[in-house]
Amino acid sequence: MVTDAPPLPPASVSSTPRSRIASARRQWGFRLGLAALAVATALLTVWAIDSASESQYYAAIAVSMSQNPANFFFGAFDPAGTVTLDKIPGSFWIPALFVAVFGYATWTVVVPNALAAVATVVVVAVTGQRLVSPMAGLIAGAVVATTPILIAVSRSNQPETFFVLSLALVAWAAARALTQRSLGWLIAAGLFVALAFQTYMLVAWAVWPALALAYLVTAQPVARRVWHVAVAGAVSIATSLTWIVIVSLIPADSRPYIGSTLSHNPWEMVFGYNGLGRFSATADSSEYLSFSPPFSGDPSVVRLFTEQLAGQIAWLLPAALLATGVLWMLRFSRPVTIFLGTWLVVFAAMFSAVDGMHQFYTAALALPVALLIGLAFGVARQRDILWPQVSLIAVTGVTAVLISLWYPGYSTVVSVVQAAIGAVAIVLVFAASGRRNQTRRFVPRWITALVATLALVLTPAVWAAVTIANPSDINPVAGGVSEMGGGGPDGGLGAAPGQGGAPGQGGAPGTGSPQVGAAPGQGGDPGSRAGQPGGAQNPGIGPMAGLGQALGGTAASTASADLVAWLQENQGEAHYLVATFGARSAAGIILATDGGSVLPIGGFNSSDAVPTLEEFRQLVADGDLRYVLTASEPGGAAARDSGSSSTSAQIQAWVAENCTVATDAPSNAVYDCAI
Template sequence: MSTHTSPAAGPDAPAQPQGGRHAAGPGRAGRDGGLGGVARRVSLGRPGDPRWARPGLWGVLALAAVLYVWALGRNGHANEYYAAAILSGTRSWKAFFFGALDAGSFITVDKPPLALWVMGLPARIFGFGTWSMLLPQAAAGVAAVAVLHSAVRRAMPGGYGHAAALVAALAMTLTPITVAINRDNNPDTLLVLLLVLAAWFCQEAVRTGRMRALVVSAVLVGLAFNTKMLQAYLVLPAFAPLYLVMAPGTSLRRLGHLLAAGAALVVSSAWWMVIVDLWPASDRPYVGGSTDNSVRDLVIGYNGLGRIFGSGGGRGGGGMGFGGEAGAWRLFNDIMAGQISWLLPFAVIALVAGLALTARGPLRDTRIALLLWGGWLAVHYVVFSFSSGTFHPYYSTAMAPAVAALTGLGGVLGWRAYRRSRAWSWVLPAGIAVTGAWAFTVLRRSTDFVPWLAWTVAAITVTAVAGLLLARLGPRLRLRVAAVALAAGLAAGLAGPAAYALTPLGSAVNGTNPTAGPAGSGGFGGMRGGFPGGAREGGPEGDGGPPGGTPGQNSQQGTTGDAVPGARYGLPADGVRGGGPDGAMDQQMIEYLRRNLDGATWLVAVSGAQGASSVILSTGLPVIAMGGFTGSDPAMTVDRLDGLVSSGRLRYVMTGGGQGGPDGGGSQVTEWVRANCAAVKASEYGGSTDRSLYRCG
């Protein structure tokens, strides 16, 4: 990890040109003018940059693009819940704005709609399909890597900054859970991009004291709030105190800047919420996930305190342990360790040692970056470890930028200390040793997954640590030996996450709970064949087609002519999930409903979003999810159902479905349906078993 920094000037000084392609000289300005000069700067970097810096960045971004895009089409609809909302948004601008699950705008999804907008606009332009929906996600993932690289590079001078940035970008690219989520349509991908951008501007604001950068950072956090609500605010305990303490200027000036940024944060966070809550409830969809049809309740409850404390009887969590039992070691358990924890020990060592190494001297920008990313990591670690509500492994992708940044900064600071200070020369070998030992532990938990890799990592780690220690004993070739040992240590530290990161490329993503790694490592992730797949057996095997497709069409159907919509997504062979005691709505029933739509807005009303999403994606028609995502939203009332039926907008209702929704057995809605609607016999639509389908008009 050598640099082009002049030894005389010291590594803290700006890098000096060393000749060759980046050397300044007569006529350089003229040669760099025009398109040719721009192309050279884009491909090779600025004058004075190390020769390897820009090509290395392009290489990492190319690797990220491959990991996030390869065979992306096989992921089909990914998370059908969000896919149905995206499809509905292509059919109705009202549904698009509110983030409604159905084009008739009966109920919204349980998140704000910004991520749906980002995926939905290409779907409106090119047609709804796998590629038009998921390619923006992959692009956002690559962009987040590039922004992180820029932030880390600006935190250290000269070649050291480029080296730290490259390591950070590579570490984030290879984070297994990040690869998995960037191939899915959950909102976390956009959340991470917006928060990394916010961190970039916050870092600049602290470094320069400029209010404009701080306000932009606040606006970006506000946009992130409109992606996943209160999770976006987890960065604020790191950002705000850092600016207040370390930014240039008087305390009063810094406080004034923070107040201005706070105002910008409120506006950029609340505008959509205010519009929705002020909109007449009778003329907009019910706010999914809320108890009182308000976004305010959704923010505080289901997507707020419910996630942390598990309150609400399952609404917003209820302690659903997709990521394992809450506690200090949650992120290191059998479910989570392979997703995010590989470099966590090194990041902690890097943070502590880095703050000590930069406590004095000229590395103020580096200290700012360490505090920013360290604060980010600490807050996320505490919340994710101890939250009692629903916790999915993919939430931890929000930790990846901080872990990666600290790894890059700490690794280079450790190398710098190793070369300069005998007292601190132990930091880098210790970090590599701990990282290798933890990687060996994680890999040995799944002994049938690349069984030779754990022992290879252990051997390389021992060699790297021994090389670094021996290189301190004698001057001969010690720098070269140490450099080789450092490279070996980096390879050992990234080998485990790289192996896990490759697995999502081998099969369809489990859209509702994407994970990476070998069979069983993802808990509820649903692995098969050693690769993460769908939660349903027999998921899609094709790799899909190009962007486009007709709204409502199976996005993997292409020209194969699947006879049954949804069959290639592992749905029941005779239809799609719906309501009813067996949880499925067969194809004959769907065709019967289509034939008898008779001008109604909704094809049918079912108990919850799982069944509704499948039918929406299969038919392209609006379907009511009476109980929302959890099946327990009080969205459907007797008066509302009576009004829909009386106006002719809804003719069929399917009760039951086993989700415990308001339409479940014994509820007022179900009693009204049974009292006022006629049961549809299986013989009417050609089925073999009677379902809980009722004709109400």
């Protein structure tokens, strides 16, 4: 006998549409919050873009790459495709396309990075929302959006922001792979690791230990887990090496010289110069060059909390460690917790151990920090557990106050205000507890969430915002550039940003040797734009600044413009407008001439064997090159450069012996080598 099913209780009948309405409200709230985060990030990164931190060296690369497909693929520094930059060019492909479409301007080389930062915030927020809740996602997104060093580097054309975006995509795919135990999503995560490799090379692989370990603890047969990790890892590594393999298979005389190498070899550039060469203890000068930017102090276990880095990234590091423990104790997804916690530890250890680095390298830490805090707070909120919420707010507030009290130049007032907001947030958290039982109805949930978020990110948000008024093309950092921008080899703050070597000396980062064509007190990161607050007193602004450096730092921008006009008027049938010693000296001329053909002797740091002396002499004999822009004293700066004792020094000496000063040129640094 068929009977009717018993009627549902009234509560059950009404609960379905009510839950649907609540779910719809949460989704709309998340979308509105996500839109607000995207707009806020865009304002922080795009506002006053004309005064953003533009490295002329990297801007010249984008211009040169926009000239033709070969330059685009290889990452050629100069329009003629003589030498490449010292990295795989993945971070410059989008800026190069912007330049190709819109022409060169500060915004065309900086806005792509700003947009990458906005995309990163969105991806992280969506990942947090999918793993836990809309609140977890929005808090995670807010943490990323207010990470000071990420905002600072996103307002520049340094090759970092696209790397961070790639890692955000790794986290998004990994979240699906770990929760769904899916080989397809694990392979996707591995492919995003490969994408990150194209932007920042070996450091991208540092996320694999966390990803592999997390997947190996998922609930499925051991053999399947191992097989999935092996397949995804192999695909990831093979895809990562695609650019290197293709370039190495092309005959050496059919491609640009691979920058910052001894052997014209892309493997050396990636695994030597940009790998082992970053750790001085392992550097082998006979096998590869080394490079250690002197901006973040000495390696140590507390490096991330030193004066150079604390204000850039350390605000939420203690809270992130606490969040890892919270997620573990609350029995949140073990694979996800292991993935994010291991990622945080591995990257923190790596940045603490590398010999030298720019502060903006640590921007990648924003991702595990944000997701750990967002997920921990969201899970505790979802389960109505008070102590994790209160603890996270309290630890964050205490950290902000301690950093501001410990180091000069930080706003103690802001951190105290954050602590006060934290006290209010804790009260609201207590007031909102038990809401599921309808025992308390003090304030809307969104107000509690907003105040709690402010209690977590207020100080770093302010520190990030003031970066807008303090750009630095050489070493983008958050806050006051003059206070926190640089440091000599010992990591001290005596040097303004833009000073490499010992304070007050010019030179390439980490070398302490004079920069070719730069006045004393200049140098640092390649192709600096002069006249930035807190930087060295370089003449000129915008594209002319690098040219001012090439003239010894004594000519005004108008004189530099006169020299560019003179070179263009007298180029004749020569293929190259002029040759300079080092890519940094060439960058300003390339930009000032909208992609003029300049020969950068020795590449980035005058240390590359390109061109050789015989090749240089042949260029002169064939009429392809006539003018050479040297330091004010022939045989001076270039010959003294620690990395140019061979090829560049030989060419410098040959020019001094066989060429004459172009007396009608606007500068006595121009030599005429016409035969």
